[in-house]
Amino acid sequence: MTIGSILILPGDGIGPEVMAEVRKIIDWFADRRSIAFDVSEDLVGGAAYDAYGTPLADKTMDKAQSVDAVLLGAVGGPKYDQLDFSVKPERGLLRLRKEMDLFANLRPAQCFDALADFSSLKRDLVAGLDIMIVRELTSGIYFGEPRGIFEENGERVGINTQRYTESEIDRVARAAFDLARKRDGRVCSMEKANVMESGILWREVVQKVHDEDYPDVELSHMYADAGGMQLVRAPKQFDVIVTDNLFGDLLSDVAAMLTGSLGMLPSASLGAPMDNGRPKAMYEPVHGSAPDIAGQNKANPIACILSFSMALRYSFDLGAEADRLDAAIERVLAEGKRTADLLGQPGVQPVSTSEMGDAIVAALDASL
Ligand code: IPM
Ligand code: MG
DSSP: OOSEEEEEEEESTTHHHHHHHHHHHHHHHHHHHOOOEEEEEOOOTHHHHHHHSSSSOHHHHHHHHHSSEEEEEEOOOGGGTTSOGGGSHHHHHHHHHHHTTOOEEEEEEEOOGGGGGGSSSOHHHHTTOEEEEEEEOSSGGGTEEEEEEEEETTEEEEEEEOOOOHHHHHHHHHHHHHHHHTTTSEEEEEEOTTTOHHHHHHHHHHHHHHHHHOTTSEEEEEEHHHHHHHHHHOGGGOSEEEEOHHHHHHHHHHHHHHTSOGGGOOOEEEEEEOTTSOEEEEEOOSSOOOGGGTTSSOSOOHHHHHHHHHHHHHTSOOHHHHHHHHHHHHHHHHTTOOOGGGOOSTTOOOOOHHHHHHHHHHHHHHTO
């Protein structure tokens, strides 16, 4: 008896090696907790291009639409830099997000106590940090038309279009308010209403959704540039941040670095509920494919493992088991185990990707 289906898409660069550690965790839950998934695996990104001539084959897309959750590693690498835009590895990822309509991208930035000294900010500014960025993921300038490189008056012009409908803003605002209710009850919405019409509409719609249906949540608005500044000045002032696709891309990288390493940050991309009540969902680490360290058993698998923890929580309603996994990771970090991205103190030997995965499995054993 499996409790649900998972499609694993390891992708490129360090994707396959960090995903191998997630496999160990999935196996642990099957063996020790009788929580078994129907797991399948396929290619995405450059790996898919090499095998199928496209960064996401139609049959992989169909499979992704039919499972409860997709776990994705990372896409891209220098080998694919010269490819035509339409078949670049990133197009595979963007197609998954768009066709599954995963409009709400949850990017938590939590600072593990054992890692507070790795932040680029002072310890007291980040210790205990727990913010959630909700990034709109299926619209805005990433997808708006017209787009392209055109000829105009004898020179080329590059065009992208920022575009948001009321309903697109409405649904992501609701996702943010719903999350805030389960957290500290505060939402800060970020846009550039001072220079962009799409920002004016964004602010209006978020305010309207709030006033009509979420008056119990505290709502504030900030220009996205000021938001970036506040994130590095006093990050703990935030609970939930809701913002558009491009600002969310930038601000989530900033927030990630506050926590010490990009190697620690998971994400969940959620869409509308499917027939079985579970949301369409894809989970992926925020870090990229890190081609410089790929294949060396050096990468930090924690972001990818935490992404699986988010799958337990948001797709399978197994919050207690997600807590167990998060606690196991916290314990391994508290014991002083560090992958190379988390080294600071002289004399500390890094553990490898697979040693980190084994240590987390051992900490899970100890949790029983
Ligand atoms: C992210 C990444 C992607 C994005 C790239 C790989 C297309 O930076 O998930 O943040 O820009 O959305
Ligand atoms: Mg990004």
